[in-house]
Amino acid sequence: xxxxxxxxxxxxxxxxxxxxxxxxxxxxxxxxxxxxxxxxxxxxxxxxxxxxxxxxxxxxxxxxxxxxxxxxxxxxxxxxxxxxxxxxxxxxxxxxxxxxxxxxxxxxxxxxxxxxxxxxxxxxxxxxxxxxxxxxxxxxxxxxxxxxxxxxxxxxxxxxxxxxxxxxxxxxxxxxxxxxxxxxxxxxxxxxxxxxxxxxxxxxxxxxxxxxxxxxxxxxxxxxxxxxxxxxxxxxxxxxxxxxxxxxxxxxxxxxxxxxxxxxxxxxxxxxxxxxxxxxxxxxxxxxxxxxxxxxxxxxxxxxxxxxxxxxxxxxxxxxxxxxx
Numbered sequence: 001x002x003x004x005x006x007x008x009x010x011x012x013x014x015x016x017x018x019x020x021x022x023x024x025x026x027x028x029x030x031x032x033x034x035x036x037x038x039x040x041x042x043x044x045x046x047x048x049x050x051x052x053x054x055x056x057x058x059x060x061x062x063x064x065x066x067x068x069x070x071x072x073x074x075x076x077x078x079x080x081x082x083x084x085x086x087x088x089x090x091x092x093x094x095x096x097x098x099x100x101x102x103x104x105x106x107x108x109x110x111x112x113x114x115x116x117x118x119x120x121x122x123x124x125x126x127x128x129x130x131x132x133x134x135x136x137x138x139x140x141x142x143x144x145x146x147x148x149x150x151x152x153x154x155x156x157x158x159x160x161x162x163x164x165x166x167x168x169x170x171x172x173x174x175x176x177x178x179x180x181x182x183x184x185x186x187x188x189x190x191x192x193x194x195x196x197x198x199x200x201x202x203x204x205x206x207x208x209x210x211x212x213x214x215x216x217x218x219x220x221x222x223x224x225x226x227x228x229x230x231x232x233x234x235x236x237x238x239x240x241x242x243x244x245x246x247x248x249x250x251x252x253x254x255x256x257x258x259x260x261x262x263x264x265x266x267x268x269x270x271x272x273x274x275x276x277x278x279x280x281x282x283x284x285x286x287x288x289x290x291x292x293x294x295x296x297x298x299x300x301x302x303x304x305x306x307x308x309x310x311x312x313x314x315x316x317x318x319x320x321x322x323x324x325x
Contacts, residue, residue, distance in 0.1 A: 002048075063089070249299055
């Protein structure tokens with residue numbers, strides 16, 4: 001079996017300039033690519049490959065050649081949701097008779113549109129912050145969050161606490177980009193990944209998210225394991241968030257905020273990432289099993305059995321670093 005792993009930032013060289021430090025999203029993409037290629041390569045009978053850094057930028061025709069069914073049995077696309085990048089590459093895999101180890105186009109379209117996703121969740125009884133596509137004004141019930149409707153990596157994301165921060169955000173955000181405004185919900189930033197397939201959605205260990213405190217929510221990595229009472233709530237809300245979305249397949253991440261109510265009544269689903277996320281790096285450090293192999297089993301309707309985890313806690317960074325706590 002051949003598995004083609006396509007990571008957009010490294011394949012295109014986006015965020016890597018000669019003589020300059022690599023952009024954070026470039027380092028994050030490289031770390032995810034290397035981790036998943038390593039895990040797939042550890043499965044007997046599986047060959048996993050990706051474009052090396054020195055090959056970037058890769059011409060689009062190369063992607064189409066490698067993902068076609070005659071060359072690869074499966075293709076994994078790791079790409080930002082912004083500007084329909086993830087959707088475009090997922091579409092190419094299907095067009096070239098390839099097999100995408102990832103979610104359907106309909107699921108990608110829904111989860112990428114954060115306004116549509118919020119409305120969908122509300123219609124299915126999943127707690128999520130109030131969301132609108134109007135522009136924030138000085139009359140807001142501050143604080144609010146203002147972010148791109150299809151964003152990734154916290155780019156152009158702002159916590160607005162008063163009219164002065166509103167003026168700063170209005171001046172700093174990228175022009176001509178669809179934005180949404182959301183109610184700010186306090187709590188602990190967390191995430192949970194699921195392995196999705198025909199048999200259902202199998203949760204992995206929930207993680208805490210480490211975010212910058214400058215009002216821009218920059219992702220700085222995560223920690224796991226989290227306390228059991230929080231983990232139970234994360235699994236419950238995360239499961240509700242994914243079960244109402246048809247077409248999710250493979251590795252899917254859900255971002256959450258876990259509030260201060262012990263019954264979970266102040267927990268909120270924030271967004272779904274219909275692709276591999278950086279939490280894979282931390283999870284594989286504690287997994288007794290091979291997560292890539294389990295992902296493949298889930299996608300093909302296989303029985304996963306019991307997923308065993310090592311004891312302990314780890315902190316992982318967006319650059320791929322892992323430290324046991």
